[in-house]
Amino acid sequence: MSVTMTKAEGVTVLTLTSDPQSVLPPICQILKGLCYSPICCSVSQHLKKLQGSSQSVLGALQIMIGLLNIGLAAILCSSGSGSRWQMDEYMYPFWMGGLFILFGVVSIVSEKRPSPCLVILNVILNLSGVAFSIAAIVLYSINISNIWLWWMCENNHYYNYDYNRHTSTTPSPDKTKCLEVYAITLMLLRSINAVLIVLSVLEFCVVISSAVLGIKALCFIQKREKNKSPEDPQLYKPLLEEVTSNPAA
DSSP states (O other): OEEEEEEETTEEEEEEEOOTTOOSOHHHHHHHHHHTSHHHHSOOHHHHHHHTTHHHHHHHHHHHHHHHHHHHHHHHHHHSSSSOHHHHHHOHHHHHHHHHHHHHHHHHHHHHSOOHHHHHHHHHHHHHHHHHHHHHHHHHHHHHTTOOOTTGGGOOTTSOSOGGGTOSSOOOHHHHHHHHHHHHHHHHHHHHHHHHHHHHHHHHHHHHHHHHHHHHHHHHHHHHHHHOOTTOTTTOOOSSOOOOOOOOO
């Protein structure tokens, strides 16, 4: 299916030519034709000027956040007790990190090739990224409150590393060193979780900023299309061109 557009003063006509040999239903052919039409996929210089280099900066931040999510989550999952069973079973930090990287790549591409289709896709992905970043904040907050190293120093998870509250005997030097390692390890694992929470908050701010920039650019282009004058020779093109022929001598 091919899509052609003709503009006149106050009128826009879309002509859709269906393909009778296609196995796709008509509605799918229409959507396919619109997605592949030059109207949606052509690069807009006005969008490029409006977005500037902001989308590239925000996209680079999202890629960095995604890589850090994957790297720090790998440390937690390999530690043995730094992750709850939900993190070990569903591996949500890894696919969330992959999604953050995808959002960043689309943001950069939408700036380098700012077609209306790509800008709209970037806005949709970043709006969905708001939900994913909120989910990441909640999941990491739950995980940080359930880190226990009960297997260290022959202790259970009800014991505090301040051993003087649970025993009246003087601990051995080996026991003291083990409890010191226990305290340091617990602090490091909780610190990694805290960094992941901060990164998720940063991702929340970045996706909102990227979506707002895209929406503003699209609104400005739409407003400009409504206000453009048909008398402008650069913007106005007649529907029909007169063809004159010189009589043969």
